[in-house]
Amino acid sequence: MHPLYRVVSDVRFAAGAAFAREAERLGASVARIRGDVTDFWFHDLAVQWKERPLAVAGLTAHGPLFCLERWGWDHGLRVVYRGSHRTQGRGIEHVISGPGATVGRARRLSWDAAQWAPGVARIVTACPIDSGLPETLTIARAADRQPDEPDEPLVSWVIAARHRA
Numbered sequence: 386m387h388p389l390y391r392v393v394s395d396v397r398f399a400a401g402a403a404f405a406r407e408a409e410r411l412g413a414s415v416a417r418i419r420g421d422v423t424d425f426w427f428h429d430l431a432v433q434w435k436e437r438p439l440a441v442a443g444l445t446a447h448g449p450l451f452c453l454e455r456w457g458w459d460h461g462l463r464v465v466y467r468g469s470h471r472t473q474g475r476g477i478e479h480v481i482s483g484p485g486a487t488v489g490r491a492r493r494l495s496w497d498a499a500q501w502a503p504g505v506a507r508i509v510t511a512c513p514i515d516s517g518l519p520e521t522l523t524i525a526r527a528a529d530r531q532p533d534e535p536d537e538p539l540v541s542w543v544i545a546a547r548h549r550a
Contacts, residue, residue, distance in 0.1 A: 388440065389413055389414075389439075389440050389441060389442050389509075389510060389543075390414070390430075390433060390439035390440060390441055391413075391414050391415070391416045391425075391429070391430070391439075391441050391442075392404075392405070392408040392413040392414065392415050392416070392441070392442050392443060392506070392509065392510070393415075393416045393418060393422065393425065393441060393442070393443030393444075393445060393449065393453075394408065394415055394416070394417055394418070394443060394444050394445070395418050395419065395420060395443075395444065395445040395446055395449065395539070396417045396418070396419060397419050397420055398539060399502075400444065400470070400501070400502035400539060401444050401445070401502070401539070403499075403502040403503050403506075404444040404502040404503065404505060404506045404541075405417055405444075405506075406503070407502070407503035407506035407507065408442075408506040408509075408510060411506065411507065411510045412510075413442075413506075413510055416429065418445065418449060420446065420448070420449070421449075422445070422448075422449035422452055422453060423452075426452065426453070426456065430453070430456075431456070434456070434457075434460045434462075438457075438460045438461050438462050438545075438546045440462075440514075440543065440544065440545035440546070441453065441543075441544050441545075442466075442509035442510065442512070442541075442542060442543040442544070443509070443541065443542055444470075444502065444505060444506070444509075444539055444540070444541045444542075445539065445540060445542075446537050446538070446539060446540070447538065447540055450464075450540050450542050453544055454542075454544060457544045461546055462544050462545060462546055463544065463545070464542055464543070464544055465483060465484065465512065465514050465543050465544070465545045466481075466482070466483030466484065466487055466508070466509065466512045466541070466542060466543040467481075467482050467483065467540065467541070467542050468480065468481045468482070468483075468491075468505060468508070468540065468541035468542070469538060469539075469540055470501070470505075470538060470539040470540070470541065471538040471539075472536055472538070473525065476525060476526045477496075477498070477501070477525075477526050478523065478524070478525045478526075479491075479496060479501065479522075479523070479524040479525075479526075480521065480522070480523050480524075481508075481521065481522045481523075481524070482519050482520070482521040482522075483512060483519055483520070483543070484512065484513050484514070484519065484520075485519075485520050486513050487508055487511075487512045487513065488519075488520040488521070488522045490507070490508055490511065491504075491508055491522050491524075492522060494507075494508070496524050496526055497526065498526070501526075505541045508541070509541055509542070509543050512543045514545050514546070
């Protein structure tokens with residue numbers, strides 16, 4: 386496991402707000418964004434990453450992850466866990482990819498509409514970094530989509546230093 390410097394949550398989405406609340410309950414420092422990660426990057430993370438490659442995690446739309454992932458490369462960081470949470474009609478499909486222990490934890494979660502985002506907060510705050518091959522798990526929930534859920538897919542993620550053998 387690694388200590389997280391911050392957990393980033395896009396609070397435009399109900400799932401993002403639930404994720405942020407659970408991450409804080411677990412003791413994580415949460416940066417709340419509303420779709421744009423620029424302010425967090427310039428006024429916080431870029432300053433920290435100049436000093437040392439700190440791990441960050443989040444639940445956002447794809448755009449913020451894309452930016453942070455690219456900026457992280459310059460600091461020797463990579464995405465070590467990724468979860469895609471995409472609405473499919475009235476349901477949600479979750480595709481989890483990461484260390485075996487993380488995927489195992491995902492198998493034991495409740496993936497119903499009210500519990501998946503807090504569960505993902507528990508996954509990312511306990512995600513180990515190991516050199517093993519990543520595993521993937523797909524969970525399709527047929528009727529769990531909430532009426533206010535966005536059509537835009539959400540992505541959960543952990544960006545951390547590369548594991549050195």
